[in-house]
Amino acid sequence: MQGGAAGSAYRGRTASIGFAHGPLVRVDAGAGGERVAGTLVEEALALRKAIDLASGQIADLAASAGGEAAQILEFQVALLEDEDLIEAIFASIGEGRPADVAWRSTLDEHIAEYNAAADEYLQARSSDLADLRDRVVHILRGDEGEPLKIPSGGVVCADDLPPSRFLEIDWSGGGGLALLHGSPTSHVAMLARARGIPMVVQLGAIPNAGATALLDGEGATLELDPSAEQVRIFEKRRESHRKSRASARAILRRPTASWRGEHIKLLINIQRVDDLEHADAQYADGIGLMRTEFLLAGRNDLPDEETQFQAYDAVLRWAGQRPVTIRTFDAGGDKPVPGFTLDGEANPFLGVRGLRLCLARPEIFAVQLRALARAAVRRNLKVMFPMVTSADELEAGRKLFADIVQRLQADGIAAMLPDLGIMVEVPAAALAISSFKASFFSIGSNDLAQYVLACDRSNGALAPLMDPLHPAVLELIARTAEHGRRAGVSVSLCGDMAGDPRCVPALLNCGLRELSVNPSALAQIKQTIDRLSSGGGVG
Amino acid sequence: MLDKADGQIFTGNVRLVHAVGMHARPAVKLTKLAKKFEAQISVRVAGAPEWINAKSVAKIMAMRAAHGSTIEIKASGSDAEAAVAALVDLVASDFPDGAG
Numbered sequence: 001m002q003g004g005a006a007g008s009a010y011r012g013r014t015a016s017i018g019f020a021h022g023p024l025v026r027v028d029a030g031a032g033g034e035r036v037a038g039t040l041v042e043e044a045l046a047l048r049k050a051i052d053l054a055s056g057q058i059a060d061l062a063a064s065a066g067g068e069a070a071q072i073l074e075f076q077v078a079l080l081e082d083e084d085l086i087e088a089i090f091a092s093i094g095e096g097r098p099a100d101v102a103w104r105s106t107l108d109e110h111i112a113e114y115n116a117a118a119d120e121y122l123q124a125r126s127s128d129l130a131d132l133r134d135r136v137v138h139i140l141r142g143d144e145g146e147p148l149k150i151p152s153g154g155v156v157c158a159d160d161l162p163p164s165r166f167l168e169i170d171w172s173g174g175g176g177l178a179l180l181h182g183s184p185t186s187h188v189a190m191l192a193r194a195r196g197i198p199m200v201v202q203l204g205a206i207p208n209a210g211a212t213a214l215l216d217g218e219g220a221t222l223e224l225d226p227s228a229e230q231v232r233i234f235e236k237r238r239e240s241h242r243k244s245r246a247s248a249r250a251i252l253r254r255p256t257a258s259w260r261g262e263h264i265k266l267l268i269n270i271q272r273v274d275d276l277e278h279a280d281a282q283y284a285d286g287i288g289l290m291r292t293e294f295l296l297a298g299r300n301d302l303p304d305e306e307t308q309f310q311a312y313d314a315v316l317r318w319a320g321q322r323p324v325t326i327r328t329f330d331a332g333g334d335k336p337v338p339g340f341t342l343d344g345e346a347n348p349f350l351g352v353r354g355l356r357l358c359l360a361r362p363e364i365f366a367v368q369l370r371a372l373a374r375a376a377v378r379r380n381l382k383v384m385f386p387m388v389t390s391a392d393e394l395e396a397g398r399k400l401f402a403d404i405v406q407r408l409q410a411d412g413i414a415a416m417l418p419d420l421g422i423m424v425e426v427p428a429a430a431l432a433i434s435s436f437k438a439s440f441f442s443i444g445s446n447d448l449a450q451y452v453l454a455c456d457r458s459n460g461a462l463a464p465l466m467d468p469l470h471p472a473v474l475e476l477i478a479r480t481a482e483h484g485r486r487a488g489v490s491v492s493l494c495g496d497m498a499g500d501p502r503c504v505p506a507l508l509n510c511g512l513r514e515l516s517v518n519p520s521a522l523a524q525i526k527q528t529i530d531r532l533s534s535g536g537g538v539g
Numbered sequence: 540m541l542d543k544a545d546g547q548i549f550t551g552n553v554r555l556v557h558a559v560g561m562h563a564r565p566a567v568k569l570t571k572l573a574k575k576f577e578a579q580i581s582v583r584v585a586g587a588p589e590w591i592n593a594k595s596v597a598k599i600m601a602m603r604a605a606h607g608s609t610i611e612i613k614a615s616g617s618d619a620e621a622a623v624a625a626l627v628d629l630v631a632s633d634f635p636d637g638a639g
């Protein structure tokens with residue numbers, strides 16, 4: 001930046017909003033090294049080893065990045081586990097091609113096919129394939145490359161950047177991403193948005209010069225070697241952006257939502273431990289529903305007690321003083337689990353699912369209850385059973401749980417019986433709510449509506465009938481809330497209705513004072529309640 | 540579990556309601572779920588000439604099933620009926636998190 005002359009500015013497309021002012025860092029694709037091919041057997045072995053190593057590296061990256069990044073990398077892991085894809089490459093090695101050539105040409109064919117697609121989402125996936133291609137090729141050539149060294153706050157400029165390289169960069173000091181090509185729907189763009197890293201794509205050709213960069217993710221501009229005036233205007237834009245974001249988030253930081261003078265507790269639903277990484281999760285009044293089915297997914301055996309305990313304990317630790325409601329395995333219905341759920345049920349939604357299944361498989365249920373009993377010593381745990389029809393089922397579950405706590409304590413292991421509640425999702429439970437000696441109730445409005453309306457919620461032909469605001473559904477919600485109020489037992493609602501601003505007024509009118517929503521809906525629902533309180537509409 | 544005659548083929552149809560069609564995450568979920576079954580499972584966009592192995596994520600992606608298209612599923616093998624039911628459900632319920 002010399003003499004105050006205006007620097008050059010380039011315009012692209014926004015991929016992630018935000019601002020970065022720092023040194024420009026060019027990143028080029030690694031140059032290919034040489035590799036001497038061995039015999040057919042050696043080549044096949046080399047590729048097998050490279051695939052295993054790549055799979056391990058990606059799994060490590062996913063584990064340290066967590067959340068959305070882990071889900072994105074799952075696609076690459078799935079490709080490595082795709083037998084059709086991998087077998088074709090081994091067949092090509094069998095025909096005499098070196099491992100790296102066979103691997104690269106097969107992946108290149110797929111990449112070309114994706115790039116030729118008319119659909120932008122599919123095009124964007126080609127960078128995931130290229131990422132995987134390069135990782136395995138680098139391993140085969142023995143030049144795995146060092147992690148990128150990016151100065152703090154640097155603006156990284158590259159042709160495109162694969163997700164795994166994005167994750168290898170230390171973004172803790174800020175910075176931004178300026179891509180000459182790339183796509184706003186790419187996985188790396190999703191990662192940038194999740195991390196709050198500004199990113200602009202499709203900047204086109206940029207001269208290979210420049211020391212300092214201003215990247216404006218909102219205006220989609222990159223300014224190289226800016227003048228003092230450009231910097232001043234840039235900083236002004238950055239400041240006004242910061243202020244408008246702050247006011248949107250300020251509502252979350254306010255203590256509790258209230259309506260007609262009563263506090264409304266806003267809790268969050270989580271599917272897995274990683275969901276707590278959502279930036280808004282910290283503002284929740286607690287966890288209204290932690291699902292535990294993720295423990296059953298993606299594995300060949302059922303999770304052991306220690307694995308489960310670690311997951312539950314991590315969430316309870318995170319919550320501190322706030323309450324955490326963990327739901328026992330809700331398998332069956334639309335969630336088959338090999339080795340656990342029953343096969344061949346004619347009507348699984350009305351079959352052996354939820355607590356029914358757990359009571360039918362006490363040896364599996366006992367492992368979960370032991371892990372929960374040990375986690376309960378943190379004292380902020382509540383446990384609820386799904387798909388309960390009669391009070392006898394709750395009592396059968398309670399007895400199993402109490403026996404387990406007693407045995408653990410007899411063995412000198414710290415354990416306690418947490419508060420026990422039930423999901424209210426079977427109409428019979430809602431109608432006979434006073435027969436349940438539960439410490440709390442949580443209305444599962446998705447299943448409740450499906451059962452009350454006799455509409456399969458996944459059947460698109462019934463969408464117009466599948467109305468959660470049907471008076472029959474609201475009647476059952478109101479009855480449950482009313483019973484809770486009289487009996488002094490808390491009642492919350494954790495289905496999709498709670499996260500739908502159009503349903504919130506009806507739920508408050510039904511007497512509910514606790515709603516549990518996905519972390520991403522928290523701010524909007526808090527704002528909705530705020531507007532209703534001040535006499536406004538849903539907005 | 541009931542033994543089913545191995546030759547029997549079970550089929551199902553389901554509309555793809557996912558907003559962006561059969562992309563990375565839905566494809567990963569679909570193949571993961573398919574792999575939980577012993578059965579041979581094939582899928583195709585309704586009317587397409589070729590059936591595609593439901594356990595191959597690369598092929599499912601290449602199928603390019605668009606939002607609103609109908610997916611046909613067929614399976615044979617011991618747990619074929621459950622496999623078709625589970626996959627139909629996964630697609631119909633829009634690939635919920637935690638499923639698959």
